[in-house]
Amino acid sequence: MDHPDDPETEYGFLAEALADTDADAFVHVADRFDDGLRYLTRFSGPDRPYAFAYHDGDALLFPPSLFDEQAEREFPGTTVVGYGDRSEPDPVDAVLAILADRDVDGPVAVPSAIRHDAYARLSKAGYEIETTSAVENARERKTDRERRCLESVERAAQHGLERAEAVLSEATVDGDVTRWNGDVLTTERLRREINAELSRQGVDPSGYSVIGAGPTCADLHFTGTDEIRPGESVLIDLSPRGPHGYYGDITRTFTVGSPDPWVETVYDAVLEARNAAMSVLEEGAGVRAVSVHEAASDVLSDAGYGVGDVSSGFYHGVGHGIGVSLHEGPGLTDDRELRPGHVVTVEPGVYDPDRGGVRLEDLVVVTRDGFENLVDYPLSLTPRAADSS
Structure with missing residues (x-):
């Protein structure tokens, strides 16, 4: 995303939100119609659920399968966790796998608009959930x-x-x-x-x-x-x-x-x-x-x-x-x-x-x-x- 007129997202506000909530990671799961997820990812993919996570300074996008190339082109964050032409993964499963791989065991911050099933499954996996309005607040002041x-x-x-x-x-x-x-x-x-x-x-x-x-x-x-x-x-x-x-x-x-x-x-x-x-x-x-x-x-x-x-x-x-x-x-x-x-x-x-x-x-x-x-x-x-x- 290096065109001077492309929108941008600077993720420093998420680091501040994690510090404020004492959480170890931030997670959002929604689809293209969620404006908060659009802001976080700048990804305009299909109307299937996908996920975003932020941990230790890294912003990660988990796009639907077959959308890796578009995600790589549009996402301004650190990593696109792609799946190639493999069958559609569950975005929550993909996030849980990353959290486990990174040994995240503390609280996880989420926006209030996160899908209910994602919230429930994160909680069931043992994560304490902290709700934050950091995304809404960051969106107010325009770059x-x-x-x-x-x-x-x-x-x-x-x-x-x-x-x-x-x-x-x-x-x-x-x-x-x-x-x-x-x-x-x-x-x-x-x-x-x-x-x-x-x-x-x-x-x-x-x-x-x-x-x-x-x-x-x-x-x-x-x-x-x-x-x-x-x-x-x-x-x-x-x-x-x-x-x-x-x-x-x-x-x-x-x-x-x-x-x-x-x-x-x-x-x-x-x-x-x-x-x-x-x-x-x-x-x-x-x-x-x-x-x-x-x-x-x-x-x-x-x-x-x-x-x-x-x-x-x-x-x-x-x-x-x-x-x-x-x-x-x-x-x-x-x-x-x-x-x-x-x-x-x-x-x-x-x-x-x-x-x-x-x-x-x-x-x-x-x-x-x-x-x-x-x-x-x-x-x-x-x-x-x-x-x-």
Whole structure:
């Protein structure tokens, strides 16, 4: 893994975790859908269980059989314990054999997400089990390589938004219907155009292209079909995943034709809340995460929108961490200090299930003396044509 833009994992945090828990080794057993294992191994193998172990400074990967070559290419650790073309070994058996060969007889640390059968069998083999959150904690602060991964997928997401704006700007108003290329424009048609562009940019939409229109904007994860009607809000939230496993996240809200006055008023309030949250982040490392949420909440509350009421108003946290999971720590409702390398979304919104919703979302890196916004995208209700600058 020597390409400068490949993600990396530095295993020093596991040595610290073992010292903190008084454990002799760390073990994780899961499959490719476990983001913690993906972070530890950088291995994107099949959906069969495989294992990772760390002992005495060595990081070991136990891939499924027939995946040795891919594992050797992707794994940044010490050793790939391969099996060639032999029959599929049990990953727990393979780990137990290594632990025995290395005379490990003290406690073994595991993440809370380890497979239950693996936990039970390690315990049955006589190992005292210590649960640790070391992996989740390490994932929160991004390295320079991880940041480049996030930047690349965020650029791709912005290309998806550009395609959406082009379609919306070309759409025409026909009474109470919006048409594009002669047919009624729906959220599904728009999603297909966006996802095609995301694929051209080399990222996977991952089922997370959320597009709401009018009332369905109040469904925070709407991926269904709805007609896009003139003047109502069109909320577009894109969260593609790059080939390196890292997600992007960006949201903008538009209208086709003259916006409804309610949409205009809400948009202005959400934009003010977004700017208030960003102002708090300008303090940089050391600022309390929850103070970012409180700044946005105060603006929206003062503007007359309910805060915390799940029926309408602003009823979600203003942001979350992002990495190999779309949602990971830190959350911006946490009562803790932000640190350099934390990458978080800033996404205030206001929703009314009868009228629509507005959300604006950026992705920022916390620095020692401020933040850097990984999003370079205009904030406007009016969609731009494809050739607009």
